[in-house]
Amino acid sequence: MKGTPFDFFVQFHLTERCNLSCRHCYQSASVSEMKYEEICGAITELKQTIAGWAIDYDVDISPSLHFTGGEPLLRQDLFEVLGFARGCGFSISLMSNGTLIDKAMARRLREVQVADVQISLDGLEGTHDSLRGQGAYRRTLEGIRKLVAEEIETNINLTVTRRNMAQIEGLIDVAEKLGASGIAFSRLVPSGKGKALMNEVLTREDIARLYDELRRYKNGSKIAVTSRDPLATIAEMDGHIPQTEVPMGGCAAGVFGVTITTDGTIMPCRRMDLPIGNIKQDSFRELWIDSPVLESLRTREEYHNGCESCSYWPVCRGCRAIALAFARAEGREDYLGPDPQCPYL
Ligand code: SF4
Ligand code: SF4
Secondary structure: OOOOEEEEEEEEEOOOOOOOOOOOOOOOOOOOOOOHHHHHHHHHHHHHHHHHHHHHHOOEEEEEEEEEOOOHHHOOOHHHHHHHHHHOOOEEEEEEOOOOOOHHHHHHHHHOOOOEEEEEEOOOHHHHHHHHOOOHHHHHHHHHHHHHHOOOOEEEEEEEOOOOHHHHHHHHHHHHHHOOOEEEEEEOOOOHHHHHHHHHOOOHHHHHHHHHHHHHHHHHOOOEEEOOOHHHHHHOOOOOOOOOOOOOOOOOEOOOEEEEOOOOEEEOEOOEOOOOEEOOOOOHHHHHHHOHHHHHHOOHHHOOOOHHHOOOHHHOOOOHHHHHHHHHHOOOOOOOOOOOOOOOO
16 A cells, blocks of 8 residues: 555675674574675666566565675675665665674664664673673673764664573663663574573473563553564554454564575575575576565465464464474474464464
8 A cells, every 4th residue: 555664674694704703693604795795686686677667566665685694794885785775765784793883883883874783782791791702792882882872873782692692671771771662582593503491492381471571561662662573563562463364463574574695695584594596697586586485484374283274364374484493393294384483372
């Protein structure tokens, strides 16, 4: 419908190189990086595809590119890439570990007009450093201070595990004191290096408790306490659920966005390593329509053992990456089965 903005984002991985080596990182192999010209070609193709949708479907689309890695600040041409993306009309975000952000870097990020920077923390100091290496926590906090000093919207991301679940209140306090804009929580996807952390994954009961807690903190906090997790979103709904056969919210994979990895591979979501093509060779516009994987993610009847008969399907569908990771742990290649952490199943 004209006038209804439709968010569309691409998580764009620029490198797999990183200055840290986190135990739970979902980057699992070293692959070639796209050259600057190839990245610009990909961004141009995305821009043209989105312009085509706006005309064909008569919708207003707010497109954004979320640049990440590895550590994207290790890319020498990062600011050229960011500038090119801005010039093509995309809102741009950066996802970083924050340890390489000094005053000059923060100023350049402001000048290139990043809409926000997302910085990962994994817990309070001892927990964070046990996953990311000694001293990482302090360097990350320094990076956040530099971003805040430049008045850049800065959000902290926390992957919640059994190890850090008890630290949520402390982390919200840290985020408030740093002057961050918000703190966002996500679930651990036990794939890639995260497979080794299977015993850190929360139970269904933990998840229900977590979202209760987040609701409480959301009301009492000076900063935004959020989660993009579909299950968190529905925990906050007021009871009105649109009953459609078309996704209206929830898991974004292949519905409101995709991921492009370092070598140009296109996947529904980075945490769900199901390649559907490559931006260097394939037409994005055709893949978006023709990919059987993307089509299945948007089709209620393709789901089984839970979501297909759930009234929350249009606004949830669970986390498909977690469903896939748990199915793989049992030897099945199935991304449309139940989200094993869903408290509503
Ligand atoms: S069954 Fe699926 S759609 Fe329903 S609440 Fe659970 S994860 Fe969401
Ligand atoms: S698969 Fe999970 S992590 Fe990926 S977009 Fe969906 S909910 Fe988010």
